[in-house]
Amino acid sequence: MNKSIDAPIAPIIPLNLEKHQQLRVDNYYWMNQREDTQVIDYLNQENEYYQKMTAHTEDLQKSLFDEIKARIKEDDASVPYLYNGYYYITRFEKGQDYPIYSRKKLTLAAEEEILFNCNELAEGHTYFNLKGINISDDNIWAAFAVDTVSRREYTIQLKNLLTGEILDTKIENTTGGSTWANDNKTLFYTRKDALTLRSDKIFKHKLGTPNSEDVLVYFEEDNTFSIGVYKEKSKKYIVIESESTLTSEFQILKADEPDGSFKVFQERERGLEYSIAHYGERFYVLTNKDDAENFKLMITPEFETQQSHWVELIPHRDDVLLEGIDIFKDYLVISERSDGLSKIKIQPWSASEPAYYLPFESETYTAYTGTNIDFDTEILRYGYQSLATPISVIDFNMRTKEKEVKKEQEVLGGLFDKENYIEKRVWAPAADGTLIPISMVYRKGIEQNSSNPLLLYGYGSYGTMIEPYFSSIRLSLLDRGFVYAIAHVRGGEDLGRAWYDDGKLLTKINTFTDFIDCSKFLIDQNYTAPKHLYAEGGSAGGLLMGAIINMAPQLYNGIIAQVPFVDVVTTMLDDSIPLTTGEYDEWGNPNEKEYYDYMMQYSPYDNVRVQDYPNMYVSTGFHDSQVQYWEPAKWVAKLRVLKTDQNLLLLDTNMEAGHGGASGRFEAIKEVAKEYAFLLDLEGIKK
Numbered sequence: 001m002n003k004s005i006d007a008p009i010a011p012i013i014p015l016n017l018e019k020h021q022q023l024r025v026d027n028y029y030w031m032n033q034r035e036d037t038q039v040i041d042y043l044n045q046e047n048e049y050y051q052k053m054t055a056h057t058e059d060l061q062k063s064l065f066d067e068i069k070a071r072i073k074e075d076d077a078s079v080p081y082l083y084n085g086y087y088y089i090t091r092f093e094k095g096q097d098y099p100i101y102s103r104k105k106l107t108l109a110a111e112e113e114i115l116f117n118c119n120e121l122a123e124g125h126t127y128f129n130l131k132g133i134n135i136s137d138d139n140i141w142a143a144f145a146v147d148t149v150s151r152r153e154y155t156i157q158l159k160n161l162l163t164g165e166i167l168d169t170k171i172e173n174t175t176g177g178s179t180w181a182n183d184n185k186t187l188f189y190t191r192k193d194a195l196t197l198r199s200d201k202i203f204k205h206k207l208g209t210p211n212s213e214d215v216l217v218y219f220e221e222d223n224t225f226s227i228g229v230y231k232e233k234s235k236k237y238i239v240i241e242s243e244s245t246l247t248s249e250f251q252i253l254k255a256d257e258p259d260g261s262f263k264v265f266q267e268r269e270r271g272l273e274y275s276i277a278h279y280g281e282r283f284y285v286l287t288n289k290d291d292a293e294n295f296k297l298m299i300t301p302e303f304e305t306q307q308s309h310w311v312e313l314i315p316h317r318d319d320v321l322l323e324g325i326d327i328f329k330d331y332l333v334i335s336e337r338s339d340g341l342s343k344i345k346i347q348p349w350s351a352s353e354p355a356y357y358l359p360f361e362s363e364t365y366t367a368y369t370g371t372n373i374d375f376d377t378e379i380l381r382y383g384y385q386s387l388a389t390p391i392s393v394i395d396f397n398m399r400t401k402e403k404e405v406k407k408e409q410e411v412l413g414g415l416f417d418k419e420n421y422i423e424k425r426v427w428a429p430a431a432d433g434t435l436i437p438i439s440m441v442y443r444k445g446i447e448q449n450s451s452n453p454l455l456l457y458g459y460g461s462y463g464t465m466i467e468p469y470f471s472s473i474r475l476s477l478l479d480r481g482f483v484y485a486i487a488h489v490r491g492g493e494d495l496g497r498a499w500y501d502d503g504k505l506l507t508k509i510n511t512f513t514d515f516i517d518c519s520k521f522l523i524d525q526n527y528t529a530p531k532h533l534y535a536e537g538g539s540a541g542g543l544l545m546g547a548i549i550n551m552a553p554q555l556y557n558g559i560i561a562q563v564p565f566v567d568v569v570t571t572m573l574d575d576s577i578p579l580t581t582g583e584y585d586e587w588g589n590p591n592e593k594e595y596y597d598y599m600m601q602y603s604p605y606d607n608v609r610v611q612d613y614p615n616m617y618v619s620t621g622f623h624d625s626q627v628q629y630w631e632p633a634k635w636v637a638k639l640r641v642l643k644t645d646q647n648l649l650l651l652d653t654n655m656e657a658g659h660g661g662a663s664g665r666f667e668a669i670k671e672v673a674k675e676y677a678f679l680l681d682l683e684g685i686k687k
Contacts, residue, residue: 005049005052005053007049007640007649008042008045008049008640009637009640009641010028010031010042010633010637010640011030011038012027012028012641013028013029013030014026014027015027015029015030017029017570019573019590019596020593020596022596022600024569024606026634027637027638028630028633028634028637028638029570029634031630031633031634031637032628032630034622034629039630039633042633042637043622043629043633043651043653043655044655046633046636046652046653047651047653047655049650049651050650050651050652053648053650054650054674054677054678054681056681057677057678057680057681060677060680060681060686060687061670061673061674061677062673063687064476064672064673064676064677064680065669065670065673067476068472068473068669068672068673069666069669070412070413071411071412071413071416071472071473071475072472072665073410073412074092074093074094074095074096075091075092075093075094076091076092076410077089077090077091077092078090078091078407079381079393079406079407080104080108081371081373081381082373082374083135083373083374084135084137084139085105085106085139086103086104086105086106086135086139087103087104087105087106087107087108087110088101088102088103089101089102089103089104089112090102092665093119096119097119097122097665097666097667098118098119098121098122098128098130098665099118100114100116100117100118100119101114101115101116101118101130101133102114102115103115113161115133115142115159115161116130116133116142116144116159118130121146125148126656127147127148127149127150127623128146128147128148129146129147129148129150130144130146131144131154131176132144132145132154132175132176132177132178134178134179134180134187135161135180136180136184136185137180137182137184137235138184139161140160140161140162140184141158141159141160141161141180141184141207142158142159142161143156143157143158143178143180143187143189144156144157144158144159145157145174145175145176145178147176149623150621150623150656152175152176152197153172153173153174153192153197154174154175154176155170155172155174156170156171156174156176156178156187156189157169157170157171158187158207169205169210169211170211171189171191171203171205171211171214173191173194174189174190174191174192175190175191175192175199175228177189177190177228177229177230178190178229179229179230179231179238180231181238181255181256181258182235182255182256182258183256183258185206185207185208186204186206186207186258186259187204187205187206187207188202188205188217188229188238188258189202189203189205189229190202190203190227190228190229191203195576196223196575196576196577196580196581198223198226198581198582199220199227199228200219200220200223200225200226200227201216201219201220201227202216202217202218202219202227202229202240203215203216203217204217204258217240217262218240218251218262220242222242222244223575223581223582224244224245224581224582224584224585225242225243225244225247225249225582226242226243226244226582227240227241227242227243228240228241229241231255232255232277232278233277233278233279233327233373233375234279234375235255236254236255236256236278237252237253237254237255237278238252238253238254238255238258238262239251239252239253239276240252240253240262242268244582244585245462245582245583245584245585245586246270246271246585247268247269247270247271247272247273248268248272248273248274248275249264249265249266249267249268250264250265250266250274250275250276251263251264251265252265252276252305263305265283265305266305266307267306271288272287272288272289273287273288273295274286274287274288274289275287277325277327278302279327279375281301281302282299282301282302283299283300283301283302283305284297284298284299284313284325284327285297285298285299285300285310286322286324286325287307287310289307289310290316292316293316293496293497293498293501294316294317294318294320294321294322294496294497294498295316295321295322295323295497296312296313296314296315296316296322297312297313297314297322297325297334298310298311298312298313299311299313314334318496319338319339319496320336320337320338320496321336321337321338321493321495321497322334322335322336323335323336323337324369326369326372326380327375328372328374328375328376328377328378328380328398329375329376329377330348330349330350330378330398330399331346331347331349331378331380331398332347332348332349333345333346333347333369333372333380333398334347335368335369337465337493337494337496339495340425340437340488340494340495341360341364341365342365342366342367342368342467343357343358343360343367344357344367344368344369344380344382345357345358346358346380346398348398356401358382358396360384362386362423363423363424363425364386364387364423364424364439364440364468365384365385365386365389365468366384366385366386366467366468366469367382367383367384368382368383369381369382369383370382370383370393378397378398378399379395379396379398380395380396380398381393381394381395381396381406382394382396385409385469385470386423386468386469386470387421387423387439387440387441387468387469387470387484388418388421388422388423388441388470389418389470390408390409390410390411390418390470390472391408391409391469391470392405392407392408392409393405393406393407394406409470409472411472411475416472416475420443420444421441421442421443421444421478422441422442422443422444422446423439423440423441423468424439424440424441425437425438425439425440425468426438426440426521426525428487428517428518428520428521428522429517429521430510430514430517431513431517432510434490434502434514436487436488436489436490436517436518437488437494437495438485438486438487438488438518438521438522439468439485439486439488440483440484440485440486440527441468441474441483441484441485442478442482442483442484443478443479446481446483448525448526448527449526450523450526450527450528450532451529451532452481452482452483452527452528452532453481453483453528453532453533453534453679453683454482454483454484454485454522454527454528454532454533454534455483455485455534455535455536455679456485456486456487456515456518456522456533456534456535456536457484457485457486457487457535457536457537457541458486458487458489458515458518458535458536458537458541458544459489459491459492459537459538459539459540459541459544460487460489460490460491460492460503460511460514460515460540460541460544461491461492461504461540461541461543461544461586462491462540462586463491463492463493463497463500464492464493465488465492465493465494466488466492466494468486473669473672476676477676477679480680480685481685482679483527483528485518485522485527487514487515487518487519489503489510489511489514489515489518489544490502490503490507490510490511490514491503491504491508491510491511504586504587505585505586505587505588505595506588506594506595506598508587508598508602509547509602511544511547512544512547512548512551512602513551515535515544515548516548516551516552516555519533519548519552519555519556530554530555530556530557531557532557532683533555533556533557534556534557534558534559534560534679534682535548535556535558535559535560536559536560536561536562536675537560537561537562537564538561538562538563538564539562539563539564539565539627540565541562541564542561542563542564542565542566542627542632543565543566543568543604545559545560545561545564545604546561546564546566546604546605546635547602547604549604549613549614549616550604550607550608550609553611553612553613553614554612556614557614557615557682558614558615558616558617558648558678558679558682559614559616559617560616560617560619560675560678560679561616561617561618561619561632562619563619563620563621563627563632564604564618564620564627564632564635565627565631566603566604566605566631566632566635567603567604567605567606567630567631567634567635568587568599568602568603568604568605568606569590569596569599569600569603569605569606570605571628571631572584572587572588572589572590573590573591577628587599604635605631605634605635608635608638608639608642608643609642610642610643610644611642611643611644612643612644612645612647613639613643613645613649614647615647615648615649615678615682616636616639616647616648616649616650617648617650617652617674617675617678618632618635618636618649618650618651618652619632619651619652619653619654619671619674619675620632620633620651620652620653620654621653621654621656622653622654622655622656623656629653632651633651633653636649636651648678648682650678652674654671
């Protein structure tokens with residue numbers, strides 16, 4: 001690398017920000033002006049600096065890209081599933097970036113009907129994402145949604161599947177989600193607030209009518225809630241879902257009566273969370289009612305939906321998180337989590353048949369139910385994978401207990417053998433005595449002698465669990481001697497709801513200290529050393545990265561922070577920014593002094609100080625609607641002025657993308673190749 005290249009220094013334009021009689025001075029607040037040429041110039045300067053500083057790794061990036069791409073089966077296809085008389089398939093063709101959605105009538109031997117070839121639809125766009133395909137019950141109409149900017153603002157369109165005609169109808173500024181009523185001509189969809197991008201309106205569109213005549217069905221006035229609309233698996237009800245972090249409310253309408261009025265299932269009560277599933281003449285309610293923090297399952301008659309009528313079916317358990325259910329004619333399938341691992345329980349409706357769990361014997365893995373649309377079947381489709389085991393899609397006969405592996409992910413090249421890798425789970429003690437699980441994978445033959453490069457991944461927010469999943473891409477690190485580990489820190493829901501509650505609001509700092517304690521444990525156990533330890537996180541995981549390098553920068557040689565949420569206080573004080581108001585129950589509302597003071601203790605941008613920092617690769621997307629580009633841009637600018645080391649500090653802004661990065665599957669690999677080249681270069685690994 002050429003350290004003689006001058007890094008861009010952003011202009012300092014101080015702005016005084018006062019709250020609760022406390023003054024903050026933000027020297028880079030000006031960066032949030034998206035259309036300002038000074039902002040664009042600065043981002044381009046940072047991109048140019050990144051290109052110059054990494055020019056010596058371009059060949060390595062290319063070889064990594066070629067290597068990763070060579071493992072991927074390009075002409076791949078999903079396992080077909082049968083729905084309403086058609087088998088639906090998603091497939092890729094060799095050399096193509098985007099999926100093709102198709103279906104076959106009644107049998108897989110039937111002629112393929114192309115629904116959407118995204119490679120053709122994406123022509124002329126630097127970003128393209130199609131989602132929300134929804135087929136009417138008569139199999140004639142498809143609603144679908146497209147985003148060509150990467151701000152998750154989707155335009156819904158309608159296609160006649162008999163003629164192939166895409167109607168002129170374009171419903172803009174939606175979430176992409178929609179659902180057909182049973183009359184095959186009424187489409188319910190969700191719209192966003194134009195400024196905050198909060199999903200707050202449900203509309204009803206009639207085929208053959210202009211958009212201007214669409215009827216507003218529901219407006220969510222509470223700006224801490226977001227909403228959506230869908231049809232129950234039974235096809236009997238259209239459902240409007242309103243949710244905040246801690247509270248939920250549902251409304252139901254018979255799908256045969258689309259012009260009727262929605263009825264509230266159970267009025268919202270702060271702290272009451274529930275979800276519903278309809279079958280027969282009952283609703284099944286997954287809820288935390290009566291302090292059931294790990295949730296329980298209740299049932300209620302479909303015409304008596306208030307909680308006073310709910311009857312317990314599966315009780316709350318202190319050591320088991322009830323995550324979800326799948327209902328079949330003869331079986332109830334229960335997704336649970338205990339001891340940090342996912343479990344699938346089969347519960348026959350018949351009292352004469354015993355319940356049982358699917359057997360999973362690995363030390364660390366993830367299992368989950370798949371696409372199970374048919375009520376009248378004894379076949380459960382589920383997925384299974386681990387850090388060393390490729391993804392399998394399995395059909396399991398719940399009556400005979402026989403299973404059929406419908407597909408296992410192929411890793412091309414002939415070099416991969418899962419027996420060449422060791423995967424394990426270890427437990428790191430936190431400062432308060434809590435044991436934090438860490439999932440790990442590495443090649444056989446690696447010794448615990450402190451010389452191994454190790455990449456530690458973390459997230460720890462929103463109750464999201466980072467599962468020990470398989471990645472053929474990751475093999476490019478493992479086969480070069482890296483250990484890969486996931487720290488299942490508090491703030492996720494890995495060990496139950498209490499695990500989440502202990503890592504949010506006024507306990508959020510546990511997330512950061514847990515990750516630091518996991519890092520110390522891995523060093524103490526000689527898996528690695530500070531000069532070989534790297535950390536990675538994105539979005540709220542980027543917040544984690546920002547916090548740990550302020551708190552314990554000496555533990556890490558390098559940091560990868562993807563679309564990092566680092567300007568916590570300023571963002572959470574600005575309710576015009578997308579998603580802010582809906583996050584008060586996650587982070588707290590800094591308009592209240594208690595939360596403001598607590599956030600100020602950890603907000604990465606506000607806590608940058610004069611000290612040494614690790615090498616850093618920071619990436620963002622100019623059109624990001626979840627973490628605005630200016631957060632990482634301001635953070636890097638402040639770090640450049642205050643850090644006292646000569647380590648790398650790189651900001652890489654994709655000027656065409658948003659929160660999820662590039663849209664094409666191969667373009668996305670190029671972004672990973674940049675990250676891996678950054679790590680390998682720091683380790684002196686040239687090939």
